[in-house]
Amino acid sequence: MRPCPRPSLRSRRSQRFTSVGWWTSPVLSVSPAPLFRIGYTRSTMTRLDAIREHQARRGKVLAVLPIHYPKELLTALDILAVELWGPPGPPRGPDAGRIQSYVCAIVRNALAFISAGGIDAVDGLLFPHTCDSIQGLATVVPDFGAWPKPVFHYIHARGEERPSARRFVEAELRRVAGELAVFAGCSLDESRLSDAIRLHRDIDRLRVTLLDERPRLPLADAELYRLLRRGEYLWPADHLAELEAAAAGLAPAPVQRGLPVLVSGIVPEPMSVLDALADAGAFVAADDYAAVGRRVNRHHQAALDDPFAALVELSFAAPPCSTRQSNQIARADHLEALLESSGALGVLLHTVKFCEPELFDLPVLRRRLEARGVPVLQLESELEPELSGQALTRIEAFVEMLGAATARGAR
Amino acid sequence: MIARRLRYELAGRAVGPLLAAVERRRGAGGKAARDGGPFGPPLESTRRLKELMGIYYYQGRWADGAVPVAWVTSGFPVEILRAHGFYCVYPENHAALCAARRLGPELCEVAEAAGYSRDLCAYARMDIGSVLSGDTPVGRIPKPDLVAACSNICQTVVYWFRALADHLGVPFILVDTPFVYGDFQPHSLAFVAEQLEELAQTAARIAGRAAREVDTQRVVELAWRASQEWGACLDMGRHRPSPWTAFDHFIHMAPIVALRGTEGCLGYYRQLNAELEDRVRDGIGGVVPERHRLLWDNIAIWYRLRDLSRLFADDGFAFVCATYSSAWAQSWEGFDPADRVGSTAAMLSGILLNRDLANRLALMEGLVRDFSVDGVVLHSDRSCKPYSVGQYDLKDALQRELGVRVVVLEADHADSRAYSAEQIETRARAFMESF
Numbered sequence: 102m103r104p105c106p107r108p109s110l111r112s113r114r115s116q117r118f119t120s121v122g123w124w125t126s127p128v129l130s131v132s133p134a135p136l137f138r139i140g141y142t143r144s145t146m147t148r149l150d151a152i153r154e155h156q157a158r159r160g161k162v163l164a165v166l167p168i169h170y171p172k173e174l175l176t177a178l179d180i181l182a183v184e185l186w187g188p189p190g191p192p193r194g195p196d197a198g199r200i201q202s203y204v205c206a207i208v209r210n211a212l213a214f215i216s217a218g219g220i221d222a223v224d225g226l227l228f229p230h231t232c233d234s235i236q237g238l239a240t241v242v243p244d245f246g247a248w249p250k251p252v253f254h255y256i257h258a259r260g261e262e263r264p265s266a267r268r269f270v271e272a273e274l275r276r277v278a279g280e281l282a283v284f285a286g287c288s289l290d291e292s293r294l295s296d297a298i299r300l301h302r303d304i305d306r307l308r309v310t311l312l313d314e315r316p317r318l319p320l321a322d323a324e325l326y327r328l329l330r331r332g333e334y335l336w337p338a339d340h341l342a343e344l345e346a347a348a349a350g351l352a353p354a355p356v357q358r359g360l361p362v363l364v365s366g367i368v369p370e371p372m373s374v375l376d377a378l379a380d381a382g383a384f385v386a387a388d389d390y391a392a393v394g395r396r397v398n399r400h401h402q403a404a405l406d407d408p409f410a411a412l413v414e415l416s417f418a419a420p421p422c423s424t425r426q427s428n429q430i431a432r433a434d435h436l437e438a439l440l441e442s443s444g445a446l447g448v449l450l451h452t453v454k455f456c457e458p459e460l461f462d463l464p465v466l467r468r469r470l471e472a473r474g475v476p477v478l479q480l481e482s483e484l485e486p487e488l489s490g491q492a493l494t495r496i497e498a499f500v501e502m503l504g505a506a507t508a509r510g511a512r
Numbered sequence: 513m514i515a516r517r518l519r520y521e522l523a524g525r526a527v528g529p530l531l532a533a534v535e536r537r538r539g540a541g542g543k544a545a546r547d548g549g550p551f552g553p554p555l556e557s558t559r560r561l562k563e564l565m566g567i568y569y570y571q572g573r574w575a576d577g578a579v580p581v582a583w584v585t586s587g588f589p590v591e592i593l594r595a596h597g598f599y600c601v602y603p604e605n606h607a608a609l610c611a612a613r614r615l616g617p618e619l620c621e622v623a624e625a626a627g628y629s630r631d632l633c634a635y636a637r638m639d640i641g642s643v644l645s646g647d648t649p650v651g652r653i654p655k656p657d658l659v660a661a662c663s664n665i666c667q668t669v670v671y672w673f674r675a676l677a678d679h680l681g682v683p684f685i686l687v688d689t690p691f692v693y694g695d696f697q698p699h700s701l702a703f704v705a706e707q708l709e710e711l712a713q714t715a716a717r718i719a720g721r722a723a724r725e726v727d728t729q730r731v732v733e734l735a736w737r738a739s740q741e742w743g744a745c746l747d748m749g750r751h752r753p754s755p756w757t758a759f760d761h762f763i764h765m766a767p768i769v770a771l772r773g774t775e776g777c778l779g780y781y782r783q784l785n786a787e788l789e790d791r792v793r794d795g796i797g798g799v800v801p802e803r804h805r806l807l808w809d810n811i812a813i814w815y816r817l818r819d820l821s822r823l824f825a826d827d828g829f830a831f832v833c834a835t836y837s838s839a840w841a842q843s844w845e846g847f848d849p850a851d852r853v854g855s856t857a858a859m860l861s862g863i864l865l866n867r868d869l870a871n872r873l874a875l876m877e878g879l880v881r882d883f884s885v886d887g888v889v890l891h892s893d894r895s896c897k898p899y900s901v902g903q904y905d906l907k908d909a910l911q912r913e914l915g916v917r918v919v920v921l922e923a924d925h926a927d928s929r930a931y932s933a934e935q936i937e938t939r940a941r942a943f944m945e946s947f
């Protein structure tokens with residue numbers, strides 16, 4: 102097999118405006134009126150644009166179901182990952198009915214979308230072993246004819262870190278790497294994998310900066326999340342360039358004036374939940390969404406002379422997540438640490454209906470947070486296009502309560 | 513400690529059997545479990561089953577402090593714990609018992625009040641509700657020294673059992689069985705085998721001693737033989753008429769779940785098997801007359817067993833096999849005593865719910881052919897996503913490939929609040945009329 106093309110680990114959009122990080126390319130647009138006070142322009146590239154552009158370069162594209170997977174392997178093999186979170190909104194095809202209504206909308210919508218030809222543009226599908234429902238989808242799709250192209254699986258070691266689990270994860274990574282190399286039609290060399298790990302480490306470093314320095318970032322929550330979530334489909338080097346541009350716009354002092362809130366859940370859908378928080382006078386000061394913060398690895402300590410060993414380290418150093426069956430106590434500890442570091446006054450637990458992994462964690466999390474006197478709002482959604490009026494009212498009331506509590510504290 | 517152990521042994525060897533004998537004598541002149549109608553005569557073994565399970569739960573009241581106690585999942589390699597002298601409690605079995613006694617809503621509400629969503633598995637909610645409230649129909653459940661889960665039946669048990677361990681302040685151990693898409697992966701089997709070694713070390717630490725090899729061999733042998741006997745019992749359903757039905761399986765499977773690896777379990781299935789052989793020889797069917805033969809898929813609807821069995825039996829429909837009850841026989845088929853750890857790893861990984869739908873379809877097709885099945889009832893179970901996702905595709909495939917009639921009934925295995933009697937009856941009747 103030929104080696105994978107090395108240059109693609111660099112951004113393909115290197116033109117930048119100098120001092121404020123503006124950058125552009127044929128697929129990016131400069132907003133007519135600046136959306137942000139920093140000089141950062143958001144990509145208008147759609148998932149389909151990203152797929153077509155990557156394929157035009159003879160790279161392969163995999164649609165990837167949520168949530169955790171070794172993206173570094175894909176990058177090293179010149180495979181573009183385009184994540185499939187439903188998509189949100191009503192099912193885009195009749196086949197959602199092939200899965201029971203008591204299964205989450207991410208899974209039902211994904212089957213509808215796949216069956217209706219929504220992802221025909223990609224070359225294959227990757228299913229991380231996230232939960233019982235995605236596990237089911239991962240066999241419905243190939244076994245019952247919804248998808249004729251290659252299908253791959255990535256299985257996590259569940260439970261606590263232990264030597265047997267580490268050995269399994271490394272073997273599983275090597276198995277997946279072997280299968281993906283055949284799919285990509287190019288061999289994986291370990292130095293290239295190390296490069297890919299470095300690239301994703303840089304992405305994580307910038308995501309940590311943007312999330313931790315949130316008060317100094319002059320972006321609306323919704324824009325920040327659009328930026329972070331473009332990592333779900335942009336080529337990583339291009340995503341890195343966007344993140345760098347945004348990080349360059351950090352103000353020297355806090356610019357966010359709202360009440361700081363910690364958000365946790367699976368995925369920030371509908372995204373209007375972020376607008377609702379902002380409209381009510383709050384901003385996201387810390388993030389624990391599985392789609393966002395729980396995929397930001399803060400512990401890139403591993404040496405890269407053995408890249409597979411480094412990936413194993415990263416796998417076990419990732420923030421605790423219900424979908425990897427992390428210990429619920431560790432998850433509660435993690436939320437408390439986020440609360441302390443961010444100064445968040447309250448917590449929004451935003452779950453997707455029927456999500457068993459997340460629902461099992463909630464009682465423990467609520468007990469711990471309430472014991473600390475931290476106000477909690479639990480909101481459930483089903484990837485609907487917009488928040489209901491009832492949900493808006495609850496968010497408003499929650500933020501008002503935080504404001505009142507803060508005022509009482511100040512007095 | 514000695515006094516506690518003595519009390520525990522007395523409960524299991526003397527008092528429990530004595531109480532069972534008194535109960536047997538008291539019930540000897542009572543009416544049979546079944547009221548005739550469309551059913552064959554009740555199985556004599558049912559009395560022995562009640563005694564066996566009664567003694568098991570009775571002895572359990574005195575287990576903590578006397579012997580190490582573990583709470584385990586139904587797919588757990590319990591043989592390792594038994595060889596170390598553990599008394600094992602099965603929260604799933606207990607939840608099924610609670611559901612059959614229609615305690616589901618009451619116990620679920622306790623868990624829901626503690627923050628557990630109604631969208632979670634009802635077994636989990638009932639069990640957590642039972643722990644939080646202390647309510648149980650079996651008198652008392654011994655407090656565990658260890659909570660142990662195997663992920664081969666679902667991921668739910670991992671969350672549920674860890675929540676129990678955290679609540680009870682005891683260690684939690686997981687045997688993780690990577691899901692099998694297609695063929696077994698060597699590194700997955702190696703991972704499971706390693707965890708079996710880790711489990712043995714944990715069990716030895718808690719028990720204060722390592723198991724003797726002879727004990728381990730004995731327990732495994734007993735479990736293996738019992739699963740073979742259970743498989744032979746299930747195979748009796750191939751006869752026409754079938755001497756018993758899947759609704760009987762759901763009752764009589766309790767020992768293979770909860771007492772696997774014990775003399776009592778093996779002895780029980782030998783007795784049951786002999787009785788079923790007699791019924792086959794005498795042409796006694798579980799449903800009289802047996803007009804049509806059905807396959808049941810998914811967990812039983814515990815709180816409606818009698819109603820459902822009657823609904824179908826009234827029109828001569830007999831459930832002669834079930835994917836659910838088959839699991840405890842089918843999984844042991846590849847067991848090799850010469851490679852105990854390796855074949856146990858494969859056995860644990862190869863459980864129906866830990867494999868893809870292509871495997872499940874092949875199993876169901878085999879059951880349809882081997883048991884001369886005319887129709888299939890798929891219980892779409894709100895509480896069990898791994899068992900239920902894919903059922904609509906299975907339905908289409910079975911209809912298309914085997915020409916059998918298939919119906920999906922939506923319910924919940926333990927929470928009766930999710931059961932619509934009118935809807936189920938209407939669908940079941942329409943299904944039966946189609947024959």
